[in-house]
Amino acid sequence: MTIEEKYIVDQFRENFANIKERIAIYGIGKNTELILDTFPEVPIIGLMDASTREDFVFGKKLLNDSEVVGYVDIILIVARKAVQSIIYPRIKKYIKSGIRIVNIEGNEILDKEYLPCMIPEWEIGIEEIKKQIDQYDCISFDLFDTLIMRSFLIPSDVFETVIRCNQIPQAEELIKVRNLAEKEGRALKNIDEIYEVIERKCNINYSEREKLKNLELEMEKRCIVPRKRMVELLDYARKQGKKIIILSDMYYGKKELKSICEQAGIEVWESEIISSCEIKATKEEGKAYQYLKNFTGTDSILHIGDNRINDYERAKAAGLGVIHILSAYEMLVHSSLASLLSDTNSYEKRCLLALTIVKIFNDPFVLNSSKGKIHLKDFNEFGYFWGAIFYCFLCWLIEQAETYGIEQMLLPGRDGYLIEKALQLFNPKFDYKYIVASRRAYELAVVTDIEKVKEVIAKDYKGSKKDLYKTRFHIDISDNEGTEEKIADLILAEALCQRRYLIAYFEQMGVCNNDKKLNRGGIVDCVASGTVQACLEKLLDCRLQGFYFGIMQPQKENLDIIGAFGKISNYNIKSSVLEHYLLIENMLIESENGTFIGFYNGEMMFEDNIPSDKLCFIQEGILEYIRQAKKMFGDKVCDFPFCDEVISGMFNGKVDVSESIKEVFLYDDSYIGEAGKVRIWE
DSSP: OOHHHHHHHHHHHHHTTTOOSOEEEEOOSHHHHHHHHHOTTSOEEEEEOSSOOOSEETTEEBOOHHHHTTTOSEEEEOSOHHHHHHHHHHHGGGGGGTOEEEOTTSOBOOGGGOOOOOOGGGGOOHHHHHHHHHTOSEEEEOOBTTTEEESSSSTHHHHHHHHHHTTOSSHHHHHHHHHHHHHHTTTOSOHHHHHHHHHHHHTOOHHHHHHHHHHHHHHHHHTEEEOHHHHHHHHHHHHTTOEEEEEEOOSSOHHHHHHHHHHTTOOOOGGGEEEHHHHTOOTTTTHHHHHHHHHHTOSOEEEEESOIIIIIIHHHHTTOEEEEOOOHHHHHHTSTTGGGGSOOOOHHHHHHHHHHHHHHTSSTTTTTTTTTOEEEOOHHHHHHHTHHHHHHHHHHHHHHHHHHTOSEEEEETTTTHHHHHHHHHHOOSSEEEEEOOOHHHHHHHTOOSHHHHHHHHHSOOOSOHHHHHHHHHOOOGGGOOSOHHHHHHHHHHHHHHHHHHHHHHHHHHTSOOSSOOOOSEEEEEEEEOSHHHHHHHHHHTSOEEEEEEEEESSOOTTOEEEETTOEEOSSOBOOHHHHTHHHHHHHHSOSSSOOEEEEETTEEEEOSOOOOTTHHHHHHHHHHHHHHHHHHHTTOOOOHHHHHHHHHHHTTTSEEEOHHHHTTOEEOOGGGTOOSOEESOO
């Protein structure tokens, strides 16, 4: 019995073995099993957990809400303190029903307990590990979550994604049986034996079974990402002449594991791989370490892995040198954004979150200096962190376009620039066009009478009347002193000129022509009231359906607009994404040209408000996330609440963003007379 196991048993005996209250245990890990085996006489009502589909675990019922309230007096969270801070928000609602929530020490858990904690792993860096490697003859590496990572939060999501992406019938049954078949094997079954269980219990034929198995292996390879710093350590050990072993509790044999390693760019020999399913011994039981000693012919072995029990405690108990590094999941658990794990029932949220941390926490040592606080300093990484927002919007856009039967989607500049690049990754069924646009240029082009002139003049402007006329109408009134009618005639003439140029431009772009109007057209915008859309409808003489990140209230009358993240007004912003929409607007914009302001002698004119050249690195980070998400999930994974949750975390003190990134985000709107560029993010 390990020190931790003895502590769990002693604490449960002291605090719970003799009480009369009805207990439910939250958590289905090894320590819960230990309690149930050691204290069979204690009346545990049942178990609770958010990560399982099973009805019974360790012979105990998994309780739902109706089986907790009125039947349970105490919920005992059997988990480490860092994990308690994730679990507590899920179940604190039960306090209102008089249920006490306690830890293994018998202390009630409250919100105030959830503070970042110091852990030994923050003190271990790559140079310290190299010094340890120097002292041993053989270096044994765990594989999954140590040398390589999956782009999934939990391993079972690999198979679930296979089922969802390929629209396999009887999905729920297959997922449930797949999970149970693996767990029954205790890492001793191989993949063929697991699929034999699926074939038998789900009544599928051999051909269907083999197809599913091959699809799962393909998905495993597709989702694999190397942990670069850990691969660096493997390469270092090899250069020092150390014997290298990869030791994995896994249902794949050495042939498949070698193929997975090669997919990640890691060169290993089959003779360097030991898999539990082939030797019929596991790290979890400790027997795999004895096999390792016999196989290598030495006791001078250093084992490096992420599992605190199997890779650290079991290896240490077997007499090996040990180094525990954190998986990306464990890094999130101990990080300033651990609250993102408080509710992971949603498959979509798990997928989006996993893709985020697979990059942010690829380096297991990145949180060492900050002791868990997330710092974003790299422009690409910052963009990647926002990637889920843009990916979800695109999934929503594609789904909505299909629902509305959109044949052509207009992407007005500058906000449509990044959307066009992203849609190129999806190859949607509808046609899409990036077109130059701005309310400044379009509002002038739709001016057809004196009343429209007055309407444009009446809009807010911070500056002189002369500047207003120059900005909105391309008219220098100092050279045209005279009656208002004369000035109006000049404006109407300029408007007609701009209108003709724009219509010719639209025809050239294939948006419309003389013979055919645009039918079933859509338009994308960031957050707006619909000015550009209203102008386009007049210029193209057609009806458009608007698809916006958010709708600015009050919106233009008689326009058809839906907002992915809802509506925004000065007094009511319910979405964290929309609360910071000016940042999103900056990230969407054309990175090469300034704002389009119209035509001069047939040539396009742009303002000189070209964004920082660093913006392209942020945009590439966003596109990198979208590429990975598209590769993994297609265009079907969308979770707007997660988008709000992750962005909220950035602005409530949980994430530090470097000054060099913040200064990229500028607001510059000459349409309303704003003088120069103003920082959005102070």
